Amino acid sequence: MLKSYLTSVKRAGGGIWFVLKTEKNFKIQSIAALAVIVLSFAAGLSKWEWIVIVLLIGMVLSLELINSTVEKVVDIIHPRFHGQVKVIKDILAGAVLIAATIAAIIGVIIFWPYLFE
Numbered sequence: 001m002l003k004s005y006l007t008s009v010k011r012a013g014g015g016i017w018f019v020l021k022t023e024k025n026f027k028i029q030s031i032a033a034l035a036v037i038v039l040s041f042a043a044g045l046s047k048w049e050w051i052v053i054v055l056l057i058g059m060v061l062s063l064e065l066i067n068s069t070v071e072k073v074v075d076i077i078h079p080r081f082h083g084q085v086k087v088i089k090d091i092l093a094g095a096v097l098i099a100a101t102i103a104a105i106i107g108v109i110i111f112w113p114y115l116f117e
Helices: 002-022 022-041 047-077 083-116
Strands: none
Touching: 002 022, 002 047, 022 047, 022 083, 047 083
């Protein structure tokens, strides 16, 4: 049972690593997440602020992984350009954009007092 779990974790890590190597947006979001973590340590965030930051980072990165996965599946199912393929990809990109925008707004709300007051 433990071996099966460790195999699953290893495969999941491989999937994340693949997306990190191949998807520009995931790289950018990962670098931004690391910068936010460093800033969070420097600012001395409270426990609840840390919880919010970690949840937001997890939300944005997980949604980007889902976006990348669906894009790959759609490309396999319908490799040639098709109007509906574009719509599917645009909708998913929009979901990531909303999540990232909300995360940035909440980040500004959290960090503002530490940086400007």
